[in-house]
Amino acid sequence: MTMTALVFTQHGRLTPETVHLQEMPIPTPKADEVLVEIKAAALNRLDLWVLAGWPSLRLDLPHIMGSDGAGVITAVGENVKEWAIGDRVALNPGLSCGQCAYCLRGQDNRCVRFAVLGEHVPGLFARYQAVPARNLLALPEGVSFATAAAATLVTITAWHSLITAGGLRAGEEVLIVGAGGGVNTAAIQIAKLAGAKTVYVVGSDDEKLGRAQALGADVLLNRQRENWSKAIYQLTNKRGVDIVVDNVGAATYPDSLRALGRGGRLLTVGNTSGPTVQIDNRLLFGKHLSLIGSTMATRQDFLTAMEMVFHGRVQAVIDTIYPL
Structure with missing residues (x-):
């Protein structure tokens, strides 16, 4: 099965020649991952840097952009017990191994294999994306998907x-x-x-x-x-x-x-x-x-900062909303 995704096929500026909608295979979640139907994703300055590219950035093209997003779980891997289909979730864009010395002492944004959704691996400008279960946070019913998406990366x-x-x-x-x-x-x-x-x-x-x-x-x-x-x-x-x-x-x-x-x-x-x-x-x-x-945030920072957003103590700044 396929999904619609916003991808770029060459590095450059944000133009119709570099960025466009494309049908891509729907990811299959691994044992410790979930599949999330993305309900909202936010354009971040980071996305424009990734699109422009830099010498050490090596990506398989076409590349799905997007580091910030929120959505609903549609499938869970066999090892995932704490989440269920239908759960509303915010997504931590920072990916870490959970095993290196930095991760074990809670400094997971210093992980030796640290990566960011949409920067180093396929991102959230897509209808679906598979993400590690440990990168999820329950999204309260009173908080919109757009708020969670717009706030995540910049706030943490x-x-x-x-x-x-x-x-x-x-x-x-x-x-x-x-x-x-x-x-x-x-x-x-x-x-x-x-x-x-x-x-x-x-x-x-x-x-x-x-x-x-x-x-x-x-x-x-x-x-x-x-x-x-x-x-x-x-x-x-x-x-x-x-x-x-x-x-x-x-x-x-x-x-x-x-x-x-x-x-x-x-x-x-x-x-x-x-x-x-x-x-x-x-x-x-x-x-x-x-x-x-510093780069990004630890998992504990993600949990703490997003609670500030969920309780209205930090506002998400949204300029314009577009349909995918």
Whole structure:
């Protein structure tokens, strides 16, 4: 039997020439997997990076995109006892072996065989997909498939970066560089939930900054009108912030490091402006700074962060919904 899937047959930009609907075989779940009928899937910035490709990314084409999704179980593998046909589920996009030293100590996003749905293996822009049973979380009846799909990757990534890796504490001040990205819109909300004293957000236009304010940002800085690292210096009485969330990279690292106070942490999960960064090393040792990178989230982060979504404490940001 076949299903409809959104695939790309060559790397490039998002165009009808590279991305199209295609009939693909319906996957058969392995013993420890379930087959999920995908009811909603979200387009993430990661999907566009995968489509563009990079030298070390090796994929079998055509490739099914999509890291974020939610749906209903339609079949279970022979070893799966905790799930049943008809269960509504959210999906953790991070795949780990469960056996290496990192997995055994709960750091499964550092797994030696870590992979991401839609990035390294076929994803969720399809009518059905087989996923490991351990990657599921029950989706409450009052939460829509679209909400779960839109929230998952960005929320768990922001949660791991800010809380698990970054150690955000109540009363600290946080600067988020970029007002419109999915991880950053989640980070604004998580920082406020964690008790951040002030959340500063740098953005490129007032519309994006207005949306950030609606999500909880306290102070808005338009980089088109002001030098934001100097503004932070003045707004914090020349102390600097405790944490900077910077997933832009090369274009913003110098200002991000200057905006940090002594003992501050720069958190990063991406490099939108490019992977090669030049920094003034004197800032690192002179101000006792930490540069903390992370990828995705652990299973425990997934469970904790998605409960925040299910209870309405973190909002999924949805722009437009299209039928497959």
